[in-house]
Amino acid sequence: MASRALGRKVHIYSSKDTTTVLGGLHLTTGMTNANFYFMVEIVFIFDNDYTLSSESGATVQRNDHLLQAGKYFINTAGSLRVNNEPWLFRTISEGDEAPPEEFIHAVRERDFRCVMTGQPALDAAYGIWRGYTATPIFPLSHEQHWVTHGYDSWITIPGARGSISSVQNGMLLRDDISTLFECYDLSINPDDGYKIVSFRGNHGRIAGTHLDKAVLGNPERPVDQVLRWHFRQAVLANVRGEGEPCFDPDF
The missing domain is CATH 3.10.20 (Ubiquitin-like (UB roll))
Structure with missing residues (x-):
């Protein structure tokens, strides 16, 4: 790695x-x-x-x-x-770790575009979502950590398979942006005006920009707590010591 x-x-x-x-x-x-x-x-x-x-x-x-x-x-x-706060290793959400269909549909129907770039899913009206991924913010593979630490209290709209699969724990992202988000190369700081922070380069030319107000005005939007958790994890992964392992999505 x-x-x-x-x-x-x-x-x-x-x-x-x-x-x-x-x-x-x-x-x-x-x-x-x-x-x-x-x-x-x-x-x-x-x-x-x-x-x-x-x-x-x-x-x-x-x-x-x-x-x-x-x-x-x-x-x-x-x-x-x-700080010895644990960092949770994650890989791309696919296979056994893929989100349930209910989560995917809920995120798609709420966003209809990449939340971070603002690029619309132009063929969504025809049921075609190629190039876009409903991406969990907190990884579904670490559900036990979610439960143990009481993160379910963050959620007000439970998902079909529990709070971790809530629409409030997801965003629709362009495929390339989704990979970078899951690798912790990109994150969002809810305590700095929802600023998009890149830890490597300026992918999609979105580093330093902020989430659109239309996203933030939706009552079903991702809750600040999961965004804050992801940002802390991204900082720990990229800034602490030599950094955490960086997985290759092709392997």
Whole structure:
């Protein structure tokens, strides 16, 4: 499996140990200093205030300026620990892990387009959905984790096979975007205006854009909690340490 660390332009260190890389990320379109701080607070656990500084020693402000390539150092008078929150490995939702038909129909009938690119499924009126996939946000293969952690409380519209198969845990995505979403290369941050964040490149030229208001206005839309869960998982997969395994959908 390919390493997510390959090609990183941003590298994270502790100011108390400037030789050990603690994490990093690819520099992608729309990535700001504030976004970087937000990710740092997912990957690391602090018991005191902290700041980030660049190689020059200058403090990086928590603002909307675009993040620059380079080494960044975490400065804190307290302790710094890497978050050991579990990362759930997932593969493409197919075969035994494919969503039930009820889920697919519900997502299609709600969205009729790729939620992230806005591209309409032009032949949907004829029952043709080629090129589009009803994609679970939380992977159906980890239903036990879903139940154990009480995530069913997030759902207000149960699915035919339980809360995990609810339309509120799915989005219609273009096939290529679906693969990238399930690989955690793309995600949505509901706490930053539903900003689309790319962790590798600018696939579909959607990095740094935001979900359409029409999507957000639908009462059956994906709930913030599952979007937030996916975003945290994407950050842990791509920023923490050397990154998590990146599966090849062809194998």
